[in-house]
Amino acid sequence: MxxxxxxxxxxxxxxxxxxxxxxxxxxxxxxxxxxxxxxxxxxxxxxxxxxxxxxxxxxxxxxxxxxxxxxxxxxDRAVQRIRQAAAGLEGELRVAHTRSWAGGVIADLINEYRRTFPEIEVSVYRGWTTRNADLAAEGSIDVAVIRPPIDSLSLIVRILESEQLLIAVPESHPFAGHRTIDRDALIDQPVVFWPRENGPGMYDRIVEQLWPKASPTVVRNEADDEQVLYAVAAGVGIAPIPRGRALTFRVPGVHLCEVAGPPMTLDVGIAYRPDNPNPALQCFLALIGNQPSGRVAGPT
CATH class of the missing domain: 1.10.10.10 (Winged helix-like DNA-binding domain superfamily/Winged helix DNA-binding domain)
Structure with a gap:
């Protein structure tokens, strides 16, 4: 073209x-x-x-x-890299984190990347899975941190780790007296959630695991996990929450429960265009190749 x-x-x-x-x-x-x-x-x-x-x-x-x-x-990136090379610089890696995850293996990889390639500038942004994937698909960023699965034929997805899915309940709720709760007990409970369009794959994965027989009774949508937890503390309802976000915010008035049975988990990964020519991206992918836990999900 x-x-x-x-x-x-x-x-x-x-x-x-x-x-x-x-x-x-x-x-x-x-x-x-x-x-x-x-x-x-x-x-x-x-x-x-x-x-x-x-x-x-x-x-x-x-x-x-x-x-x-x-x-x-x-x-535009090619012109920028040419100008950077002329100025004695060595390029840039653009990473968009998802709001629901900023730690673990991915944070360790970014830190190791900075130590290994100090001449490459790492620019970090933060957004939702859907937006991050769109930015990677259009070439505005190199690496999108996402909650798979995602619907994109132009991106490769590499799953890097998983975390446990918990239930946040108000301290005044009967569930607050339990460490674990049965999944069937969640039926008909008022639920605080976030908009599905932020991350359809993650949203559907949560619903499949926690409400396999009927849709959750969502009484309020909040912008992000922190606001979800504050709504739970106010007694609006219960909420599914990734362990990492729940422990990061530690909102007073919220009790965390596990769901009885096999552990329920959410994956975290990265997405990138395989035809992205940025050498800084290739260095990052080589670094990931040394991680034994990485799984390639491929285009979805």
Whole structure:
């Protein structure tokens, strides 16, 4: 895909209008339209649905825009790395942590990476699994820390560790008198959760393990685990919580219970594009290759 045509396609996808996209790109509307038609002929499929009052992307167009964003981000990164090399620097690794996990093996890997490759700058961001995966797919970051499974054909997922899933209950709740509770006792209990779109795979994994026979009775959604725990402390309901987050926050008024039976766990891993050319990423993957616990989940 030609870089300039990729820029035209992304502008068109963002603006949803040939007129506004042409203004954004500082070209005549006819020239932009012609370049999009050339791109469609090159790939052999229709990318833009022009039938309605507003243009929209076809299914192939959605994929083309994602790939165009990755191509443009890679080109920008290449220019940046060339300039860094000219300045005597050696590159950058961009990592996006998930809000539900920032420690364990992954934190140890980042620390070891910094010690092993001190000349490489490590830039760290924090977001949700879904957003992190999107950023990795479009090339804005190199490594997305995620809660698998994720739905992405362009990313490789490597599972690095697992942690126990606990139940947080108010100290005034009858469950607070128990160290373990039976899974069937969770049915019909009011539940505090977080929005499923933040991490659909993790959300569904929790529900499959704790409420296999019926959906949880969610009475409130909170933005993140910390706010979930404060809602539990206020007596709003019970909540599933990863052990690491529960022990990190230690919110007063919250009692933690295990679920009886086989341990219930949540995986933590990283996702990356296998065609990402950044040498800093290859160094990071080589470091992970020395970890005996790593498992490759592959594109999902």
């Amino acid at each position: 030609n870089l300039q045509r990729a820029r035209y396609l992304v502008a068109l996808a963002d603006e949803k209008s040939f007129t506004r996209a042409a203004v954004e790109m500082h070209v005549a509307q006819s020239a932009l339209s012609q370049q999009i038609k050339v791109l469609e002929r090159e790939v052999g499929v229709t990318l833009i649905d022009r039938r309605g009052p507003r243009i929209s992307l076809t299914a192939a167009g959605e994929v083309a825009v994602r790939e165009a964003r990755f191509l443009l981000a890679s080109a």
